[in-house]
Amino acid sequence: xxxxxxxxxxxxxxxxxxxxxxxxxxxxxxxxxxxxxxxxxxxxxxxxxxxxxxxxxxxxxxxxxxxxxxxxxxxxxxxxxxxxxxxxxxxxxxxxxxxxxxxxxxxxxxxxxxxxxxxxxxxxxxxxxxxxxxxxxxxxxxxxxxxxxxxxxxxxxxxxxxxxxxxxxxxxxxxxxxxxxxxxxxxxxxxxxxxxxxxxxxxxxxxxxxxxxxxxxxxxxxxxxxxxxxxxxxxxxxxxxxxxxxxxxxxxxxxxxxxxxxxxxxxxxxxxxxxxxxxxxxxxxxxxxxxxxxxxxxxxxxxxxxxxxxxxxxxxxxxxxxxxxxxxxxxxxxxxxxxxxxxxxxxxxxxxxxxxxxxxxxxxxxxxxxxxxxxxxxxxxxx
Amino acid sequence: xxxxxxxxxxxxxxxxxxxxxxxxxxxxxxxxxxxxxxxxxxxxxxxxxxxxxxxxxxxxxxxxxxxxxxxxxxxxxxxxxxxxxxxxxxxxxxxxxxxxxxxxxxxxxxxxxxxxxxxxxxxxxxxxxxxxxxxxxxxxxxxxxxxxxxxxxxxxxxxxxxxxxxxxxxxxxxxxxxxxxxxxxxxxxxxxxxxxxxxxxxxxxxxxxxxxxxxxxxxxxxxxxxxxxxxxxxxxxxxxxxxxxxxxxxxxxxxxxxxxxxxxxxxxxxxxxxxxxxxxxxxxxxxxxxxxxxxxxxxxxxxxxxxxxxxxxxxxxxxxxxxxxxxxxxxxxxxxxxxxxxxxxxxxxxxxxxxxxxxxxxxxxxxxxxxxxxxxxxxxxxx
Numbered sequence: 001x002x003x004x005x006x007x008x009x010x011x012x013x014x015x016x017x018x019x020x021x022x023x024x025x026x027x028x029x030x031x032x033x034x035x036x037x038x039x040x041x042x043x044x045x046x047x048x049x050x051x052x053x054x055x056x057x058x059x060x061x062x063x064x065x066x067x068x069x070x071x072x073x074x075x076x077x078x079x080x081x082x083x084x085x086x087x088x089x090x091x092x093x094x095x096x097x098x099x100x101x102x103x104x105x106x107x108x109x110x111x112x113x114x115x116x117x118x119x120x121x122x123x124x125x126x127x128x129x130x131x132x133x134x135x136x137x138x139x140x141x142x143x144x145x146x147x148x149x150x151x152x153x154x155x156x157x158x159x160x161x162x163x164x165x166x167x168x169x170x171x172x173x174x175x176x177x178x179x180x181x182x183x184x185x186x187x188x189x190x191x192x193x194x195x196x197x198x199x200x201x202x203x204x205x206x207x208x209x210x211x212x213x214x215x216x217x218x219x220x221x222x223x224x225x226x227x228x229x230x231x232x233x234x235x236x237x238x239x240x241x242x243x244x245x246x247x248x249x250x251x252x253x254x255x256x257x258x259x260x261x262x263x264x265x266x267x268x269x270x271x272x273x274x275x276x277x278x279x280x281x282x283x284x285x286x287x288x289x290x291x292x293x294x295x296x297x298x299x300x301x302x303x304x305x306x307x308x309x310x311x312x313x314x315x316x317x318x319x320x321x322x323x324x325x326x327x328x329x330x331x332x333x334x335x336x337x338x339x340x341x342x343x344x345x346x347x348x349x350x351x352x353x354x355x356x357x358x359x360x361x362x363x364x365x366x367x368x369x370x371x372x373x374x375x376x377x378x379x380x381x382x383x
Numbered sequence: 384x385x386x387x388x389x390x391x392x393x394x395x396x397x398x399x400x401x402x403x404x405x406x407x408x409x410x411x412x413x414x415x416x417x418x419x420x421x422x423x424x425x426x427x428x429x430x431x432x433x434x435x436x437x438x439x440x441x442x443x444x445x446x447x448x449x450x451x452x453x454x455x456x457x458x459x460x461x462x463x464x465x466x467x468x469x470x471x472x473x474x475x476x477x478x479x480x481x482x483x484x485x486x487x488x489x490x491x492x493x494x495x496x497x498x499x500x501x502x503x504x505x506x507x508x509x510x511x512x513x514x515x516x517x518x519x520x521x522x523x524x525x526x527x528x529x530x531x532x533x534x535x536x537x538x539x540x541x542x543x544x545x546x547x548x549x550x551x552x553x554x555x556x557x558x559x560x561x562x563x564x565x566x567x568x569x570x571x572x573x574x575x576x577x578x579x580x581x582x583x584x585x586x587x588x589x590x591x592x593x594x595x596x597x598x599x600x601x602x603x604x605x606x607x608x609x610x611x612x613x614x615x616x617x618x619x620x621x622x623x624x625x626x627x628x629x630x631x632x633x634x635x636x637x638x639x640x641x642x643x644x645x646x647x648x649x650x651x652x653x654x655x656x657x658x659x660x661x662x663x664x665x666x667x668x669x670x671x672x673x674x675x676x677x678x679x680x681x682x683x684x685x686x687x688x689x690x691x692x693x694x695x696x697x698x699x700x701x702x703x704x705x706x707x708x709x710x711x712x713x714x715x716x717x718x719x720x721x722x723x724x725x726x727x728x729x730x731x732x733x734x735x736x737x738x739x740x741x742x743x744x745x746x747x748x749x750x751x752x753x754x755x756x757x758x759x760x761x762x763x764x765x766x
Contacts, residue, residue, distance in 0.1 A: 343411040
């Protein structure tokens with residue numbers, strides 16, 4: 001495994017790439033990074049940084065030719081290039097076909113339906129014109145959730161739609177609409193699968209969203225639900241990973257509805273914001289598990305070391321420009337507080353600039369500290 | 384603290400520098416590194432790497448002029464340059480005068496004597512000729528421990544001397560000789576001090592040495608001694624740090640003799656091999672504490688998360704050349720096993736190439752796993 005002659009290539013150099021590099025560097029592994037932005041969080045910490053568009057066939061092909069094992073930290077990548085690299089004998093995990101299914105929400109939804117994975121009901125539309133014709137002929141009623149099939153992230157490309165005016169504001173693209181779920185809680189489970197067939201999962205966590213930005217604000221580990229529900233979510237996630245036959249990480253986001261049913265919302269075949277806590281809170285971090293799974297070595301223990309709450313640090317409203325991080329000195333002395341700053345040069349409203357994991361035996365205490373951090377720390381472009 | 388306009392400079396780019404960079408990079412801090420070896424473990428992971436001799440006045444001055452805060456990861460540095468940088472308004476921690484005392488074992492010993500710090504009795508000699516004249520006139524009797532006053536490390540520059548033939552093989556330099564201590568255990572305590580006066584210590588750990596190489600092989604956290612002795616060692620270390628008035632880290636190595644007395648052996652004003660376990664085993668790692676103390680922000684909790692054993696991975700006997708790391712796949716699946724590979728290009732007999740920290744509630748179980756790792760993993764230059 002610590003073979004100096006193996007080079008890993010990661011498509012994407014954001015914070016997920018950076019935190020994967022932290023483990024790779026701890027292990028003395030060679031990792032190359034491809035990203036369009038030379039100032040991305042990972043560019044300084046890798047063996048070789050290559051600037052290039054992840055959606056561009058030639059960029060991905062050229063990058064892949066120089067490495068032995070290829071993985072991703074974002075699903076919006078050129079899949080055809082990955083398929084062709086696989087044909088040329090490169091190891092590509094997760095498998096390109098699975099990335100292709102997941103990067104299109106309409107294909108994801110179809111997969112759930114065909115494989116008896118519980119999910120909210122949905123309809124697929126080629127464009128807004130087709131969607132409108134269904135509304136006009138009363139085949140669909142308001143309100144509903146609209147999602148662009150491709151390229152959505154962090155709440156972009158997702159909207160609750162209540163009337164025809166709001167339909168007119170939607171982007172004209174291939175899309176799905178989903179029935180509204182009466183959401184009691186949002187949950188996530190991370191599954192790790194190896195080529196050898198080894199499969200492990202972390203325990204269920206709970207995601208609390210910011211109501212304004214529709215972004216995850218807090219992650220509670222473990223989720224504040226019954227052991228039975230927690231296990232049900234874990235079994236569902238593992239079942240889905242097995243049906244996908246994925247090698248690598250699979251983050252499964254789920255809804256717990258008011259009737260106590262668990263429905264799969266969507267998945268990501270890579271490290272996920274909801275498991276950042278695993279760096280400090282678990283025996284093995286999700287980033288280490290990614291490396292273990294693609295290297296084909298035994299997976300690490302997914303057991304918890306301590307309860308934790310993760311709070312995302314996003315750019316303040318009203319500021320775009322060189323980032324300034326403020327008031328950390330007021331929270332850094334609290335026991336169990338672990339800040340992570342991604343090193344993005346510019347802040348923007350709601351841009352993920354870092355996170356803090358608070359470990360504490362008492363989850364409520366950890367949540368209190370997380371709230372205090374959210375109220376104290378600011379990220380803006382003030383001098 | 385996360386002020387982008389502050390640059391930290393570290394003298395030395397070995398594994399201690401690299402593990403400090405891990406925290407700095409997690410926090411988005413800018414760190415420059417000075418080291419003579421462009422292939423040193425830290426060169427790829429810092430903001431700016433400068434190649435230069437740490438003992439050379441001009442190298443250190445030039446390096447220091449471009450940063451705001453200067454610290455060390457090795458005590459063999461040009462102290463005059465650090466003093467002059469301090470005069471020019473740079474922040475230098477630990478203070479140059481303290482580094483000067485510590486880098487000379489004869490000055491260290493005098494300091495202990497003058498400050499009533501228990502230590503083994505000793506004598507200082509300008510050179511081997513002077514030492515021999517004392518032996519000839521029967522003022523000294525065999526056996527004794529000989530130490531070069533300066534530039535010793537990892538068992539080099541330290542010898543047990545039993546007869547005049549062995550004296551003739553010693554390096555001719557300023558030296559000390561110490562009476563033999565009937566060592567029951569070797570202990571260490573890490574103390575962290577801030578400019579504000581805040582002072583914290585980790586619990587006492589136990590060092591087990593390899594009898595052939597005289598290098599630390601295992602660290603047991605906590606030490607397998609009574610609570611009373613553990614506290615005594617901690618109080619002694621804190622007392623010493625206070626008397627030195629150091630800002631930064633102070634690793635205090637101690638002997639527990641057969642009469643149950645604790646004697647200070649020597650100290651290091653920097654991160655230390657004996658506290659590597661704190662990365663996984665403690666709320667706050669020693670490397671994070673170093674950054675906290677020199678940045679002047681509150682220190683982190685030194686509390687233990689879980690018991691641990693650290694095992695050093697050194698180059699196999701008989702091999703020098705490009706390093707190959709073998710059989711890790713056989714131990715990587717064991718719960719709580721955390722390998723660190725420093726990324727040194729060449730292995731040499733007994734060269735520190737990495738370490739593994741095993742966390743486990745049961746310290747005996749952790750020790751068993753550590754022994755298995757020592758027996759399994761090899762580091763050599765075989766193809």
